[in-house]
Amino acid sequence: MSTTYSMLGGEGPDSYREHSKYQGALVIAAKENINEVISTKLDIDTSSNLINIADFGCSSGPNTFNAVQIIIDAVELKYKGESSLKDKEFQVFFNDSSNNDFNTLFKTLPPARKYFATGVPGSFFGRVLPRDSLHLGVSSYSLHFISKIPNGIKDRDSPAWNEEIHCSGSSEVVEKLYFEQYKNDVGGFLNARAQEFVSGGLLLLLGSCRLNGIQFFESVEGMMVDCIGSSLNELAKQGIIDQQKLDAFKLPIYATQADDLKQIIEDNGSFTIEAFEKITHGKGEYPLDTNYLTLAFKASLGGSVAALFGQDAMEKTYELVREKTQEMLPQLAKAKPGMQFLIVLRKN
Numbered sequence: 001m002s003t004t005y006s007m008l009g010g011e012g013p014d015s016y017r018e019h020s021k022y023q024g025a026l027v028i029a030a031k032e033n034i035n036e037v038i039s040t041k042l043d044i045d046t047s048s049n050l051i052n053i054a055d056f057g058c059s060s061g062p063n064t065f066n067a068v069q070i071i072i073d074a075v076e077l078k079y080k081g082e083s084s085l086k087d088k089e090f091q092v093f094f095n096d097s098s099n100n101d102f103n104t105l106f107k108t109l110p111p112a113r114k115y116f117a118t119g120v121p122g123s124f125f126g127r128v129l130p131r132d133s134l135h136l137g138v139s140s141y142s143l144h145f146i147s148k149i150p151n152g153i154k155d156r157d158s159p160a161w162n163e164e165i166h167c168s169g170s171s172e173v174v175e176k177l178y179f180e181q182y183k184n185d186v187g188g189f190l191n192a193r194a195q196e197f198v199s200g201g202l203l204l205l206l207g208s209c210r211l212n213g214i215q216f217f218e219s220v221e222g223m224m225v226d227c228i229g230s231s232l233n234e235l236a237k238q239g240i241i242d243q244q245k246l247d248a249f250k251l252p253i254y255a256t257q258a259d260d261l262k263q264i265i266e267d268n269g270s271f272t273i274e275a276f277e278k279i280t281h282g283k284g285e286y287p288l289d290t291n292y293l294t295l296a297f298k299a300s301l302g303g304s305v306a307a308l309f310g311q312d313a314m315e316k317t318y319e320l321v322r323e324k325t326q327e328m329l330p331q332l333a334k335a336k337p338g339m340q341f342l343i344v345l346r347k348n
């Protein structure tokens with residue numbers, strides 16, 4: 001995977017840590033469902049005292065710490081009253097791509113944590129952990145990333161040329177290519193996890209997909225990415241950034257529809273779907289607040305803009321994004337629901 005796409009690291013005012021409360025609210029909203037599914041569906045060998053947990057696409061915190069804690073609490077609740085619980089130890093593997101800000105993640109680990117922490121750099125589309133080692137895993141707002149931009153998308157002379165910086169859903173040809181890439185990547189993700197998980201282990205996917213029938217451009221996320229694209233186009237017209245570079249700038253993200261993701265998981269066959277639920281998100285949809293929205297999408301996508309066009313151009317882009325977001329508020333108020341699912345898979 002390209003090493004240029006990562007969340008804004010550090011603990012500064014623009015960082016992902018400071019502006020990922022929307023993503024973090026989903027796992028908290030899903031807590032009861034997670035307790036229930038771990039209590040009834042986790043089916044692992046209880047004679048082992050080591051429980052291994054991984055977060056795939058952990059970023060630099062703090063959402064990953066909440067997700068991991070919710071899982072550990074649920075496991076402790078399940079085995080409450082059993083004498084073996086006091087001997088159980090938890091090991092957590094924090095996975096993200098190698099350019100993730102693992103230093104901030106390690107520096108800010110909760111001091112009172114009851115687990116051993118390990119960083120695992122590498123793409124989750126391949127193996128990152130030993131065979132048959134994992135009991136529980138989570139991946140929150142990460143499985144809509146794809147490993148590469150499909151052929152033709154960046155090429156002005158190709159019938160699949162995509163003028164937009166992402167797959168908004170406005171072109172069928174473009175959507176088909178992104179979907180093929182996505183299907184292949186999710187298949188790779190599931191195959192890798194199938195080798196790493198013990199039988200009966202649970203994998204929780206949060207965020208992940210959109211409701212059937214909703215196009216990405218109809219959601220707040222889609223509208224905000226479109227807004228970043230049109231801001232970059234304006235800067236290219238003013239000669240501030242290079243048009244050719246912009247033509248090649250495509251975000252490796254694709255939000256599929258719920259039924260399509262379900263089908264990919266079923267066709268893969270390594271996991272059984274134990275839950276596939278639309279969650280009532282703790283924050284509802286994104287708040288209609290220009291500052292909140294600009295900073296949230298700067299924290300998650302600004303790093304990739306800066307990596308290609310430089311820090312100054314990134315700051316200019318987001319000044320424009322702020323202006324455009326303010327004008328777009330009435331449109332954003334009518335946006336359709338975003339990616340708010342809890343999917344629970346049990347390893348066969």
Ligand SMILES: C[S@@+](CC[C@H](N)C(=O)[O-])C[C@H]1O[C@@H](n2cnc3c(N)ncnc32)[C@H](O)[C@@H]1O
Binds near residue numbers: 001058095097123
């Ligand atoms: C939007 S962030 C979500 C972070 C965190 N899970 C949360 O809920 O706030 C997506 C994360 O997935 C990571 N990611 C994307 N593709 C990846 C890949 N192929 N392998 C590992 N991590 C990846 C990104 O680097 C980023 O940190």
